Amino acid sequence: MSSPKSSSIGKGTQLVTGGRSGAFGKRVVNPPVWRASTHLYPDCASLREGVKSNADGNFFYGRRGAPTQWALAEALTELEPGADGTVLYPSGLAALVGALMAVLRAGDVLLVQDNAYDPTRNTAMGLLKRYGVEHRFFDPLDTAAYSDAFCDRTKAVMLENPGSLTMEMADIPALAGIAREKGAVSLIDNTWATSTGFPALERGCDISITALTKHIGGHSDVMMGAASAGEKLHRRLRQTAQQLGHVVSPDDAALALRGLRTMGVRLKQESESALAIARRLSARDDVAHVLCPMLPGAPGYELWQRDFTGGCGLFSFVLRGRDDAARCRLIDALDLFGIGYSWGGFESLALPFDVEPIRKKMSWPKTGWGVEDRCGIRLSIGLEDAGDLIADLEQAFAVMNQD
Numbered sequence: 001m002s003s004p005k006s007s008s009i010g011k012g013t014q015l016v017t018g019g020r021s022g023a024f025g026k027r028v029v030n031p032p033v034w035r036a037s038t039h040l041y042p043d044c045a046s047l048r049e050g051v052k053s054n055a056d057g058n059f060f061y062g063r064r065g066a067p068t069q070w071a072l073a074e075a076l077t078e079l080e081p082g083a084d085g086t087v088l089y090p091s092g093l094a095a096l097v098g099a100l101m102a103v104l105r106a107g108d109v110l111l112v113q114d115n116a117y118d119p120t121r122n123t124a125m126g127l128l129k130r131y132g133v134e135h136r137f138f139d140p141l142d143t144a145a146y147s148d149a150f151c152d153r154t155k156a157v158m159l160e161n162p163g164s165l166t167m168e169m170a171d172i173p174a175l176a177g178i179a180r181e182k183g184a185v186s187l188i189d190n191t192w193a194t195s196t197g198f199p200a201l202e203r204g205c206d207i208s209i210t211a212l213t214k215h216i217g218g219h220s221d222v223m224m225g226a227a228s229a230g231e232k233l234h235r236r237l238r239q240t241a242q243q244l245g246h247v248v249s250p251d252d253a254a255l256a257l258r259g260l261r262t263m264g265v266r267l268k269q270e271s272e273s274a275l276a277i278a279r280r281l282s283a284r285d286d287v288a289h290v291l292c293p294m295l296p297g298a299p300g301y302e303l304w305q306r307d308f309t310g311g312c313g314l315f316s317f318v319l320r321g322r323d324d325a326a327r328c329r330l331i332d333a334l335d336l337f338g339i340g341y342s343w344g345g346f347e348s349l350a351l352p353f354d355v356e357p358i359r360k361k362m363s364w365p366k367t368g369w370g371v372e373d374r375c376g377i378r379l380s381i382g383l384e385d386a387g388d389l390i391a392d393l394e395q396a397f398a399v400m401n402q403d
């Protein structure tokens with residue numbers, strides 16, 4: 001079989017058939033796990049020829065990959081309309097940092113969404129600063145202030161939608177459009193929806209980055225990241241990743257590819273359960289805010305409807321007037337939800353969060369939350385039955401409210 005490239009085919013079909021154009025794709029369903037540092041050449045002439053063609057599909061040395069990694073990269077490129085290629089990284093954060101390093105140099109200014117994933121913010125404040133790149137945080141909901149934040153040296157903007165933890169939806173086509181007008185490269189952390197729910201390049205972004213650790217791996221057993229872009233930027237991503245020595249193992253690439261095949265049904269199911277749970281939570285008196293852009297009436301719903309073709313099981317809520325002790329009582333009483341970082345696996349997780357100490361431009365009064373309503377909880381809804389998850393949450397709320 002060949003990989004249908006037509007965008008008229010459904011996402012589920014694309015997820016199943018992607019990345020199978022190579023020699024193996026026609027003969028086996030899954031590419032072999034091809035473990036190799038060294039590829040052998042028949043003679044010196046082919047060895048010399050081999051180094052010249054730096055592209056997926058050409059054997060050279062393990063750092064440039066082998067058929068398992070190429071199949072995954074090809075599948076991801078096919079899923080991102082407008083992409084010429086995809087570079088794989090050993091984690092989602094490595095993809096974010098690798099992409100930033102590919103487009104920035106000393107003296108440049110980087111704009112970072114104030115509600116970006118915390119390690120992304122830390123890279124701007126730490127590593128990039130040490131290498132001479134300045135950063136400015138901006139409120140993605142304030143387009144005028146964002147536009148004013150550009151200067152002659154602004155060379156890149158780091159976007160993410162929805163924002164980490166507080167799940168604000170920004171108008172990405174507008175923000176990416178402004179970046180383009182000002183001559184800056186826009187990068188987006190597209191982990192929440194993936195390209196199947198938000199075709200980032202089609203919506204105006206230049207580089208689409210995904211933590212494959214989350215939905216694509218999908219089983220909490222692999223860490224990986226990817227960045228996809230058009231021809232020119234893909235070449236820069238690739239060169240920088242090779243200079244940084246980034247490489248992913250074929251075993252991990254096979255796991256990510258396996259996860260990818262079923263991602264469509266998982267995201268559909270998770271989204272449906274998350275929506276049912278978000279509805280229940282929004283009816284409770286002890287919940288002040290449900291931060292779930294897929295929920296009609298919730299903040300960001302209109303933009304989600306306009307720009308996205310899918311969602312996922314990750315959303316947050318804020319307790320009304322409760323303190324941290326009450327919040328911990330609730331989370332500790334949960335039976336089916338694990339307590340831990342990450343998300344996008346088949347199992348449900350709960351995480352307490354406090355954003356006030358980590359935000360610079362999106363301070364508390366701007367969130368519209370009450371002064372007493374500060375205790376946030378993020379849920380990653382997995383594939384358990386929604387009814388069981390709702391019952392688990394309800395008994396945990398009862399434990400919280402006992403004192």
Ligand SMILES: *Cc1c(COP(=O)(O)O)cnc(C)c1O
Nearest residue numbers: 091092093117191211213223224
């Ligand atoms: C988890 C996550 C990452 C980083 O992925 P890792 O594989 O854990 O490094 C990046 N962005 C977002 C939004 C994430 O949730």
